Amino acid sequence: MKNFVEIIQSSINDTLGSWIYLLPEISLAFIFILMIIADLFWAKRIKNLVAIIAVSGLFIVFLEVIDQFILIPPQGVVLFSAMIKLSTAAIWYKVLITISGLLVLLFSLRDFQLRNTEKGGSEYYSLVLVVTLGLNFMVMAQNLLMIYLSIEFVSVCSYILAAYLTGNKRSEESGMKYALFGAVASAVMLYGMSLLYGFTGTLDITNQAFYNGLASINLMSASVALLLTLAGLFFKISAFPMQVWVPDVYEGAPTPITAFLSVAPKVAGIALLITFIRAVNSGGSPSGSVFLASTENLLAALAIITMTIGNFSALWQTNVKRLMAYSAIGHSGFILMGVAAYSMTGQKAILFFLFVYALANIGAFLVIGYFSNVFHSEELEDYKGMGMKYPLVSVAMVIFLVSLTGLPPTAGFVGKFFIFSAAIEAYMLGGNVLLLIMVVFGVVNTVVSLFYYFKIPLNLYLRKAKTEISLDKGNLLFSVIIIVLALFTLFLGVFPNKLIGLINF
Amino acid sequence: MLNGIPLEHFVIVSAVLFSAGLFSVLSRKNAIMILIGIELMINAGILNLVVFGAFDKQKNEGQVFALFAIVLAAAGVAVALAIILNVYRQFKTVEPNQVEEMKY
Numbered sequence: 001m002k003n004f005v006e007i008i009q010s011s012i013n014d015t016l017g018s019w020i021y022l023l024p025e026i027s028l029a030f031i032f033i034l035m036i037i038a039d040l041f042w043a044k045r046i047k048n049l050v051a052i053i054a055v056s057g058l059f060i061v062f063l064e065v066i067d068q069f070i071l072i073p074p075q076g077v078v079l080f081s082a083m084i085k086l087s088t089a090a091i092w093y094k095v096l097i098t099i100s101g102l103l104v105l106l107f108s109l110r111d112f113q114l115r116n117t118e119k120g121g122s123e124y125y126s127l128v129l130v131v132t133l134g135l136n137f138m139v140m141a142q143n144l145l146m147i148y149l150s151i152e153f154v155s156v157c158s159y160i161l162a163a164y165l166t167g168n169k170r171s172e173e174s175g176m177k178y179a180l181f182g183a184v185a186s187a188v189m190l191y192g193m194s195l196l197y198g199f200t201g202t203l204d205i206t207n208q209a210f211y212n213g214l215a216s217i218n219l220m221s222a223s224v225a226l227l228l229t230l231a232g233l234f235f236k237i238s239a240f241p242m243q244v245w246v247p248d249v250y251e252g253a254p255t256p257i258t259a260f261l262s263v264a265p266k267v268a269g270i271a272l273l274i275t276f277i278r279a280v281n282s283g284g285s286p287s288g289s290v291f292l293a294s295t296e297n298l299l300a301a302l303a304i305i306t307m308t309i310g311n312f313s314a315l316w317q318t319n320v321k322r323l324m325a326y327s328a329i330g331h332s333g334f335i336l337m338g339v340a341a342y343s344m345t346g347q348k349a350i351l352f353f354l355f356v357y358a359l360a361n362i363g364a365f366l367v368i369g370y371f372s373n374v375f376h377s378e379e380l381e382d383y384k385g386m387g388m389k390y391p392l393v394s395v396a397m398v399i400f401l402v403s404l405t406g407l408p409p410t411a412g413f414v415g416k417f418f419i420f421s422a423a424i425e426a427y428m429l430g431g432n433v434l435l436l437i438m439v440v441f442g443v444v445n446t447v448v449s450l451f452y453y454f455k456i457p458l459n460l461y462l463r464k465a466k467t468e469i470s471l472d473k474g475n476l477l478f479s480v481i482i483i484v485l486a487l488f489t490l491f492l493g494v495f496p497n498k499l500i501g502l503i504n505f
Numbered sequence: 506m507l508n509g510i511p512l513e514h515f516v517i518v519s520a521v522l523f524s525a526g527l528f529s530v531l532s533r534k535n536a537i538m539i540l541i542g543i544e545l546m547i548n549a550g551i552l553n554l555v556v557f558g559a560f561d562k563q564k565n566e567g568q569v570f571a572l573f574a575i576v577l578a579a580a581g582v583a584v585a586l587a588i589i590l591n592v593y594r595q596f597k598t599v600e601p602n603q604v605e606e607m608k609y
Contacts, residue, residue, distance in 0.1 A: 145570050152577045156584050163588045169595050169606045176592045176604065179585040180539055184530055186581070187546035190574055191523050194553035198516075201557075203566045251607050322607075 011081055018079035021071065021086050024064040024094070028133040031057035032126050039122040048109075054125040055105050058132065062098045065091060082204045084140040092351055092503060093139040093271040096358055100263045101132040103362050103481065108256040110475045112373045117165055124164055128260065131157045138268035144193045144203040144229075147272060151189070151232060154265055155182045162253040162261070174252025181245040182235065189232025195225035205279035214280065215290045223294065226280065233276065236269035238332050240306040247313075250325030255372060258321060259365035262328045263358045270335055270350060277342060293432070299340035300434045307333025307445045314452045320368055321378050323452060324361070327404060330449060331357055337438055338419045341426035348503055349418035355499060356411035356492060360403040363485035367397040370478045380455060385465025387457070393479055394460050396486035401453040403489045406446050411492035416446065507559055515556040523549035536589050536599040540582060547578045 019026070031053065039050050068091050076087030105128060108114050114121055134153030141147045159182060163175020197203055199222065200213030214222045235242040250258045277299075280291045310329030317323040335357075338350040370393055371386065372378050387394040403412030420439055427435040492499055507515070522545050529542030551571045558567015589599055596604050 145566070145573060148570070149573060149577070152581065156577075156581050159584050159588060163591060166591055167595070172588065172592045172595050173604050173606050175588045176536065176585075176601065179581075179588050180536065180543075180601065183540070183543045183581050183585055184546070187526070187543050187550065190547055190550035191519075191553065193570075194519075194550045194557065197567060197570070198553060198557040201561060203570065248607055 014081055021068070021077055021079055024061045024068070024098075025133055025136050027057070027061050027064060028129055028136070031061070032129050032133070035122070035126045035129070039126075043122060050122040050125050051105070051109055054129055055102065055109075058098065058102050058105060058129065061132075062095070062102065065094045065098055068094075078142070079140075082206065083143045083146050084137065085142045085206070086140055089347060089351070090139045090271065093267055093354075094136050096267050096351075096354060097132060097135045097139070097264050100260065100267075100358050100362060101128060103366075103485075104128060104256050104260040104264075106477065106481060107259060107362075107366055107369060108254075110373070110477055111254065111256050111369055112376070113165055113168070113254055114256065117167070119164075119166060124161070127157050127161050131161070131260070131264070135264055135268040139271040141272060142204065142206050142275065144196065144205060147205075147276075148186075148190060148193060148232075150268075151236060151272075152186055154236075154268070155186060158182075158257075158261060158265065161257045162249055164257070165254055168252075170252035171254065172252075174249045177245055178249045178253075181242075185232050185235035185242055188228050189235075192225050192228025192231065195221075196229060199225060205276065210279060219290065222291075226291075230273075230276070233269055233273050234302070237266050237273065237335070238306075238329055239336055240302045240309065240333075243306065243309065243329050243332070246329055247322050247325045250328065251319060251322045251378075255321065255365055255369040255378075258325075259362050259369075262324070262361055262365070266328075266332065266335070267354050267358065270339065270354065273339055274342065274347060274350070277339065296340055296426075296430070296432055297434055299336055300432070300438045303333050303336035303340055304438055304441045305333075306330070306336060308441065311445045311448045311452075315448070317452070318380050319378055320380055320383070320456065323380070323455075324364060324368070327449065327453070328361065330445060331361075331404070333445070334416065334419060334442065337423050337442055340438065341419075341423040341435060348500070349415075349422040351503055352496070352500060353415035353419050356403060356415040356489065359485055359489050359492070360400045360410075360412055363482060363489065364397065364400040364404065366478060366482050366485070367393055367400065370474050370482065373478070374472060374474050380459055381466075383456065383459040384463040385460075387460035389465075390474060393474060393482055394457075396482045397460065398457050399486045399489055401456060403493070405450050405453050407450075409490065409493045411489045411496065414493060414496040416442075507556065512556065515552065519549040519552040519556070522546075522552065534600050534602055536592075536601055539601070540585055540589075544578065544582065547574065551575060551578075 035050050035053050038053055043049055072086055076085055078085045105125065114124060131154055134150050137150040138154060141150050159175055159179040162178045163172055165171035199217050200210045202209045204210060231242060238246045277295055280295060307330045310326050310333060314323050314326035317326060335350060335353060338353060368378060375382060399410060403410035406412040406416035420442060423435050423439045526542045526545030526549065530539050533539050533542065551574050554567045554571040558565060561567055592604060593599050
């Protein structure tokens, strides 16, 4: 009994000491409640009140996340009895998630479809904040319970967001498909986690008992449990066996949400995947791990299949959003290359790649949203001749696409270069031939991606417009954000060291 | 041994439940039936957690996880049902095969 009292006391002390490190998440929760109350009482009197609270609140959270760099020691802190771990890498992922959340909120402010739903926008903004909250927990999670909770947290809110446009057939369809696929993926993951718990007797994946338990049992049973658990993560990052939902959901969902889903959950999923792979490889020290070779082979194979499927299916798409969805699958493959070649340079390369991918992808979706606000279409046919009518935005679109392809002088080139060199380095160190094959496939896929990305500039500039109707001017807020993002993409392409120098952990 | 029943029996029951759920997800045409299949799969996971948790006397992590999983399953199904209801209003059907507004 005395022993028990001591445990309770120490865990209470641990919990009380942990709160200070959770400031951004607590603020997000408070802002969420504030938004609901504001929507109830004052929304009629002050126009756009909820949106204003959301944007300013998320900006404050962004500052708080930045502040955490100073707050934590270099090796990171373990919080809430090893439920979550706040490390410098996790803060970088949180920065990226918060930035994309902010951009998406600004994007949603002026989106035509969202402004014209019968429901109004207030729920929408609060849900975006809640997804951000879940994603923040996802990048820090260290415990199977926390992993499951945060993934479900993000998924359930994303289903609602995807199906937000009631009365729009496509949005409803995408919501249903997302919800069904997502629920199956999370059920499979729960079963895998229960098996892992049975094999190891602990939910804490960084615990040595977790690795020892897995290593001591039959490799076959261990891999079944691990694969079932990984299925849920692969769903979040849209990697090969779980990528079928992506095209339909991305095409049907409101464009800001597509931009958000293609970036933020992928970032958090990759962060979680790295935590998980590291735990399976015995807490970061790869020497003597039973699973090192098999995880490396699995991830390399999945990277090859994912990018090949994504890039080749994108070739004959006529809807721009669907094309970008397949390109997002292809990019998941590229990021998985970095995870397969996971070493300390590997994580840096992944982080930089995710940054440039987020900038270019959100930018490209912003342009799609801009055009769809002007002529209410996302078909490639209707983009004909628009390059001359909207010169600034079209030039920015070309910059984003060049960056997504990975050509100099944009940031995408540097990102891809880092990923490739990390893979080559891992091949040099470990001598796994599959990694070399993966790099070859990566180069081939980059060439393939050129063909479909350049269909968009081709239509924008070289084809004649079908009609000569004068269209209304685009939105000023959109143009400003688009141009800023394009400038950032160019800047990081010319001076990548400005960001690489900051990422040191 | 839990109350005289060997551990294997529980694990076999949950494996059967999981497979039945997966079969229902893959073979049924109706979205509601797919949801029922998902529910079976989640329950298989929860059963496993509770059984394995019985051996974890000090921290009881399995039981805690099971409680969270039950709540989250309910939340997920509620959202999915609401979306399916909306789909029914638009398409007058709840069969995912016939809900095909977007073509390849």
